[in-house]
Amino acid sequence: xxxxxxARKMEKISIATEVLVIGxxxxxxxxxxxxxxxxxxxxxxxxxxxxxxxxxxxxGIPADCQSQLNNLKESIHANKRIExxxxxxxxxxxxxxxxxxxxxxxxxxxxxxxVGAVVVATDIESTPLNQIYGLPLSDKVVSLSELEQKMGxxxxxxxxxxxxxxxxxxxxxxQEGSPLLMKRVLDxxxxxxxxxxSASTYVYINDIKVAGDNLERLYKAARDKGTIYFKLNQPPxxxxxxxxxVLTFHDPVIRSDIELSPDILVIEEAMIANQINxxxxxxxxxxxxxxxxxxTDNVHRFPIDSNRxxxxxxxxxxxxxxISEAWTDVENTTRRIQHLLGDGTRKVPGFRAEVDREKCVTxxxxxxxxxxxAIYWDDKAVISPVACQACxxxxxxxxxxxxxxxxxxxxxMLTQIRTALSGVKQGASKILAFCCENSSYEAGKAAALxxxxxxEGLRMIQVPCAGKxxxxxxxxxxxxxxxxxxxxxxxxxxxxxxxxTTFARWRVDNAYRMIEEVGLDKNRLQFVTLASNMAQDxxxxxxxMEDRIR
Amino acid sequence: xxxxxxxxxxxxxAGMTAARDLAGLGVNVHLIEKSGFxxxxxxxxxxxxxxxxxxxxxxxxxxxxxxxxxxxxxxxHLSTTVEAVSHDNNxxxxxxxKGPFFIDPQKCTNCGRCYEKAPxxxxxxxxxxxxxxxxxALTAESIENHRDFxxxxxxxxxxQPNAGVTSETLEADAIVIATGFEPFDPNKKPTYRYCDYPNxxxxxxxxxIKRDHGALVRPSDGKPPEKIAFIQCVGSRDERLxxxxxxxxxxxxxxxxxxxxxxxxxxxxxxxxxxxxxxxxKNFPVFYQACKSDFRFVxxxxxxxxxxxxxxxxxxxxxxxxxxxxxxxxxxVVLSIGIMPNPENPAISELFGIxxxxxxxxxxxxxxxxxxxxxxxxxxxxxVSGPNTIAGSMAQAGQAAGEVLKYLGVTQ
Numbered sequence: 001x002x003x004x005x006x007a008r009k010m011e012k013i014s015i016a017t018e019v020l021v022i023g024x025x026x027x028x029x030x031x032x033x034x035x036x037x038x039x040x041x042x043x044x045x046x047x048x049x050x051x052x053x054x055x056x057x058x059x060g061i062p063a064d065c066q067s068q069l070n071n072l073k074e075s076i077h078a079n080k081r082i083e084x085x086x087x088x089x090x091x092x093x094x095x096x097x098x099x100x101x102x103x104x105x106x107x108x109x110x111x112x113x114x115v116g117a118v119v120v121a122t123d124i125e126s127t128p129l130n131q132i133y134g135l136p137l138s139d140k141v142v143s144l145s146e147l148e149q150k151m152g153x154x155x156x157x158x159x160x161x162x163x164x165x166x167x168x169x170x171x172x173x174x175q176e177g178s179p180l181l182m183k184r185v186l187d188x189x190x191x192x193x194x195x196x197x198s199a200s201t202y203v204y205i206n207d208i209k210v211a212g213d214n215l216e217r218l219y220k221a222a223r224d225k226g227t228i229y230f231k232l233n234q235p236p237x238x239x240x241x242x243x244x245x246v247l248t249f250h251d252p253v254i255r256s257d258i259e260l261s262p263d264i265l266v267i268e269e270a271m272i273a274n275q276i277n278x279x280x281x282x283x284x285x286x287x288x289x290x291x292x293x294x295x296t297d298n299v300h301r302f303p304i305d306s307n308r309x310x311x312x313x314x315x316x317x318x319x320x321x322x323i324s325e326a327w328t329d330v331e332n333t334t335r336r337i338q339h340l341l342g343d344g345t346r347k348v349p350g351f352r353a354e355v356d357r358e359k360c361v362t363x364x365x366x367x368x369x370x371x372x373x374a375i376y377w378d379d380k381a382v383i384s385p386v387a388c389q390a391c392x393x394x395x396x397x398x399x400x401x402x403x404x405x406x407x408x409x410x411x412x413m414l415t416q417i418r419t420a421l422s423g424v425k426q427g428a429s430k431i432l433a434f435c436c437e438n439s440s441y442e443a444g445k446a447a448a449l450x451x452x453x454x455x456e457g458l459r460m461i462q463v464p465c466a467g468k469x470x471x472x473x474x475x476x477x478x479x480x481x482x483x484x485x486x487x488x489x490x491x492x493x494x495x496x497x498x499x500x501t502t503f504a505r506w507r508v509d510n511a512y513r514m515i516e517e518v519g520l521d522k523n524r525l526q527f528v529t530l531a532s533n534m535a536q537d538x539x540x541x542x543x544x545m546e547d548r549i550r
Numbered sequence: 551x552x553x554x555x556x557x558x559x560x561x562x563x564a565g566m567t568a569a570r571d572l573a574g575l576g577v578n579v580h581l582i583e584k585s586g587f588x589x590x591x592x593x594x595x596x597x598x599x600x601x602x603x604x605x606x607x608x609x610x611x612x613x614x615x616x617x618x619x620x621x622x623x624x625x626x627h628l629s630t631t632v633e634a635v636s637h638d639n640n641x642x643x644x645x646x647x648k649g650p651f652f653i654d655p656q657k658c659t660n661c662g663r664c665y666e667k668a669p670x671x672x673x674x675x676x677x678x679x680x681x682x683x684x685x686x687a688l689t690a691e692s693i694e695n696h697r698d699f700x701x702x703x704x705x706x707x708x709x710q711p712n713a714g715v716t717s718e719t720l721e722a723d724a725i726v727i728a729t730g731f732e733p734f735d736p737n738k739k740p741t742y743r744y745c746d747y748p749n750x751x752x753x754x755x756x757x758x759i760k761r762d763h764g765a766l767v768r769p770s771d772g773k774p775p776e777k778i779a780f781i782q783c784v785g786s787r788d789e790r791l792x793x794x795x796x797x798x799x800x801x802x803x804x805x806x807x808x809x810x811x812x813x814x815x816x817x818x819x820x821x822x823x824x825x826x827x828x829x830x831x832k833n834f835p836v837f838y839q840a841c842k843s844d845f846r847f848v849x850x851x852x853x854x855x856x857x858x859x860x861x862x863x864x865x866x867x868x869x870x871x872x873x874x875x876x877x878x879x880x881x882x883v884v885l886s887i888g889i890m891p892n893p894e895n896p897a898i899s900e901l902f903g904i905x906x907x908x909x910x911x912x913x914x915x916x917x918x919x920x921x922x923x924x925x926x927x928x929x930x931x932x933x934v935s936g937p938n939t940i941a942g943s944m945a946q947a948g949q950a951a952g953e954v955l956k957y958l959g960v961t962q
Binding site for chain 2: 216
């Protein structure tokens, strides 16, 4: 085994300063404009021609903002730093941050670009949910978008003011609602109330989602103007009669059925993640999150960061967001890109993890297991010093032991283990805890500083990620006299490197099998998950281990 | 170009994030904090994980605090307030009142002797994070009450009972206001009898109990409760109190806490009394389903709490779905208190010449930009401008940092 732990030598490398923005909705347009303003050339690829359509989630924003949005659209075309590519999809992405190669299909033709960073800004998709209620759309049954469009025409407003219709809304039964959907409904209700004080508005709703700016006030304003809300756990029963649908539900408080035949029934719409997100995630090798959105909401990262350096997911590509929230993302992305690309050169550590090219057999285990997409290959595996996050998972997984992580080389780690154990006073139980520096190492230090009870013979070994705990380290600790070994990882979903906890868990499971085979007590090894602010729990776990092995 | 100075008011999660994002970009960052510690309320929150992370963000606060404490470019002014402000062209001159610093940070070794030997539990304040220095703080009141003790307890002579206040003038080119919120005072809902019954606790009390005991226990006897009620919207969405806003964080913290408590004690019987459940994040539909199978949800807010033997509590509540009044007894009642405007907002508004909104938060003046105020060069971050989550406050603080750089014309 060779150990290569060189001092961190800094090296200057040059990186591409072009930025690719994917998505032509208002978030993508704003991102392109903001990044171009900082001096970097921008390629704006619009796979779904979002720039041509008015995204429904923007309807209802104040008129003075509308002009800002129109100006933004125009400025994109006039901006010489922005290359706007309508009808352009991403086919393949290779390389790492600072040096991505993007293959695209632009209006049917193949196109290749080099960029330093990628911003994903896909929009939300919206579909009416009338099918779920078994109702075809008609004059009497309309989707929320349809109603919003109609509200834009003076004739429709006039019709409301003369005919005083009864308009009912169904919200949050077919799909979980959101503050954004709530705002759209409330805006429409208030517009109807303003057009006619005699029109009747009813909102059948599950939960009123008011966790957004000013929504409680809007909700109250509509109520004060006569809107009636029926809060129900189940949707009303709906009879699709020829004169229009009839809605019925049982009110338990007044103990009777309430029936309504609205002139217009407005059906809720699903606001869902863009269907192209999974395809983009695959091309860009970034993690999908829940409900078809991008990124996992890992709290160790800034909300717009993906698991790969230099790829950012913003606005509705990562969650249902209002436009002001999406533009918050734009500002954050712009600053991160400035920081990343700088003047096109970057000082990086000579290497964070080094591949021994003699030993590497290009099996690509490292390429597959790297959670940050930081590894590529020429004829051997290469680790990008810009993209590498120094978690060490590759070093622990490499079957050839060809990878050493700076500062955490194998020889160093083994020496640390031996030194730690030999330092324990005679008579005390020796407990070695492998601690992830992002969680349990912090918790352990806090426990000591706050004088929480800790075993006298406890020694902590700091690792950059629990995924760097080799099975070899665990066995060495036991062979070298540890009475107990703790492998302390982050909670699932809280690992800064996403999969480190899973790798650590697997290795501990394997170690269990091995120590059982040689007849050692299984209780001497324990896998636990902790967060950095769990000093109390750290203390408890360590004391319990001591009690168990004593 | 001459180096620019940015003053950030408040070292909670928003202020710390803005400071971290601005440091090292050629601006001098001054982080002003009135208390003795960085971290704000958010640093006191506990991890809500079950076997998996529920994305509460509490550990992110710990991480940012550590980063700020390790960034020498950020000048942190603890125990400091801004007394007066004057504007001169684009420069703002602030009069700082600093101290008194009863513990000398140069001498203090964080040995904890003063804390452990203190004659009263509340005499010495201790930081929630290990990354604050000093870890301990003293108030003028505790010094006054225990002068002899403090004069002799510290082996390093780091305690200075006679420390005084100093003043300093700070010139800034831009300001980020991140002075945060105030938790709702449950005593303003007298029928919940918060001050009378020990087992009626606030969401914030729950955090402290979890932190001190590593589990949720009853204050009356230190024993784990078997049956818990969470009452949502305490102080929020309350027309009678004039609080016409949703605090956004209470449904997430109540549901996540309930999950983490239930994970440790699967037998725990948990009921959530609510008006409308708000989303916790993008996986909400899945998470809510899990919650519905683990807890009982009652769509109604209890009106009164009555005492029962053994410090138990009886709730009177109108069950809307059943249409009848319920009486039910619990071991512990958690009041999900909301986010209120910082009581200092009017003074801050006056000091800096920026507007308040109808609810008493500092007003965001641009519908498309959450950080802008009615004054050029002064930006907002976090809950000072309205309820927000940890992740949301961090995003807004990052945006504020970006706006500051643009305003100052600082480029990479």
